[in-house]
Amino acid sequence: MALKNSVWPGCGRKIRHKIAMFEHIKCFPETADCGKEKILIKVTIGTNKIQTGLKMTMKRPSVLDILKHLPRTNCKECGQAGCMAFATLATQGKQELSGCPYLSDDITKEYSEAFGKQKSFEQQQAESLVFVQEKLKDIDFDQVAESLGGKCVDEMLLVECLGRNFMLDKSGNLHSECHNNIWVQVPLISYVLNCKGIELSGKWVRFDELENVMSWSNFFTHRCEHVFRQVADEHTELFFNIIGLLGGKPVEQQFSSDYSIVIYPLPKVPFLLCYWREEGEFESTLRIYFDKSTSYNIDVDSIYALGRGIIEMIKKIILRHG
Ligand code: SF4
Numbered sequence: 215m216a217l218k219n220s221v222w223p224g225c226g227r228k229i230r231h232k233i234a235m236f237e238h239i240k241c242f243p244e245t246a247d248c249g250k251e252k253i254l255i256k257v258t259i260g261t262n263k264i265q266t267g268l269k270m271t272m273k274r275p276s277v278l279d280i281l282k283h284l285p286r287t288n289c290k291e292c293g294q295a296g297c298m299a300f301a302t303l304a305t306q307g308k309q310e311l312s313g314c315p316y317l318s319d320d321i322t323k324e325y326s327e328a329f330g331k332q333k334s335f336e337q338q339q340a341e342s343l344v345f346v347q348e349k350l351k352d353i354d355f356d357q358v359a360e361s362l363g364g365k366c367v368d369e370m371l372l373v374e375c376l377g378r379n380f381m382l383d384k385s386g387n388l389h390s391e392c393h394n395n396i397w398v399q400v401p402l403i404s405y406v407l408n409c410k411g412i413e414l415s416g417k418w419v420r421f422d423e424l425e426n427v428m429s430w431s432n433f434f435t436h437r438c439e440h441v442f443r444q445v446a447d448e449h450t451e452l453f454f455n456i457i458g459l460l461g462g463k464p465v466e467q468q469f470s471s472d473y474s475i476v477i478y479p480l481p482k483v484p485f486l487l488c489y490w491r492e493e494g495e496f497e498s499t500l501r502i503y504f505d506k507s508t509s510y511n512i513d514v515d516s517i518y519a520l521g522r523g524i525i526e527m528i529k530k531i532i533l534r535h536g
Contacts, residue, residue, distance in 0.1 A: 275325045277301045283321045284314060291315060291432055304329075315432035319441070335522060339396045346403040347386030353406060355384070361411025363481025375402060376479055376524070377461020382406065397523020398479070401516035405480050412510040418468065418486050418503035421517070425509035430518055438521035443500035445525065446489050449532055456528050457487065468503070479520045482511040 280301035288296035292313040294303060303309035307329065311322045355371045364373035370389070371382040375398055381389040388399045421439075422431040446453045454462075457475055468474040471488035478484050486503040490496075502521065 274328055275305065277305050280304055280311070280317075280325065283317055285316050287316075291429075315436045319437060335526075336396060339400050339519065342400050343386070343396060343403075346400060346407060349407055350382075350386045350403055351384065355382075358406065358409070358411075362406060362409050371406065373402065373405075374461075374478065374481060376477060377459070397519060397526065401512065401520045401523070402480065404516040405483065405512050408513050408516075409482060409511045412482070412507040414482060414484070415506045417506040419506050420501065420503060424504055424506075424514070424517075427509065427514045427517075430514050434518055434521065438518065438525060439500060439502055441525045441529075442487070442502065442521075443489075443498060445528060445532065446500050447492070447498050450491075452532060453528065456531055460524070460527075462487070469501070471501075477524070479524060480512065483508055483517070483520070485521070485524075 277298070278301075281297060284297040284301065286297045290296065292300050292309070292315075294300040294309065294313075297314075300309055300314055304311050304325075311317055311326055311329075312335075355366045355369070359366045359371055362371070362373060364371055366372070367381070369384070373380050373382065375390075378390055378392055380398070380402065382402065383389070386399075386403055388402065421427060421434045427434075454473060454475065457477060460477055462475045462477040465474050465476050465486070468486060469488050470490075472491045473487070473489040475487045476484050477487065482505075484505055488499075488501050488503065490499045492498040504517070508517065
């Protein structure tokens with residue numbers, strides 16, 4: 215094989231240079247079913263074969279690639295005229311894939327990587343962090359601590375979150391012994407900024423019964439509740455043990471569910487998790503209920519971020535210890 219005429223996608227200059235020193239070169243391009251191109255470069259020196267490079271590159275998804283993962287209901291919840299318009303604009307880089315609540319997280323992530331420009335949930339949270347940290351400077355912790363269900367300690371705000379104490383300083387830095395991550399940090403600061411201090415009503419409602427959440431309803435159902443259910447189905451005992459470690463407390467049976475557990479991501483934002491096991495022809499169900507006062511104490515983006523954050527955290531713990 216003539217070196218200078220060879221095309222090796224995914225092969226960096228360094229490798230080319232090194233390979234060029236050898237006499238016999240074989241290049242084995244392979245295409246996997248998943249649409250990814252796998253390039254395996256092997257060098258033969260005498261009878262010794264050395265694998266010098268293995269790289270996965272993702273083909274840029276086409277309109278049809280995206281369309282086949284959409285429900286094609288043309289519901290317009292993404293703000294576009296329909297699924298075809300959504301898919302077309304996505305391939306042109308004019309529409310974020312995360313704009314459709316029905317596109318799974320896995321596909322959104324995989325295709326976003328292929329487009330090489332869209333932001334992950336964590337990146338979006340990191341950008342929001344800078345914004346909310348700036349606003350925190352105007353807040354007097356002494357004045358707001360009680361209405362938030364926290365207290366002021368050494369000029370910092372102490373708030374209990376998922377069963378652990380968190381200390382927030384005036385620059386928006388969070389100090390805690392555990393699960394200190396951006397999924398908790400941004401909603402916690404938003405809570406400090408937006409909480410009206412309304413007391414819990416004791417009345418549980420579905421996400422879509424809260425005030426001003428309609429545009430988020432499907433995102434919450436598909437990207438939070440469904441993921442909670444999947445994890446609960448696959449690792450039922452472990453899932454509820456982890457919920458317990460996050461401060462979850464079983465409560466009196468609610469809505470005839472098999473498991474009813476309340477967790478407190480923030481003092482005035484409890485989540486009631488109700489899980490019904492699969493029974494005969496009935497599938498399992500997991501629903502998250504909120505206190506009716508929730509919309510007055512936190513913004514809807516933060517409710518969603520808390521839900522996503524909690525389930526991502528649980529998935530990581532399961533992966534590590536499950
Ligand atoms: S939200 Fe999703 S399913 Fe609805 S029109 Fe947009 S792309 Fe199609």
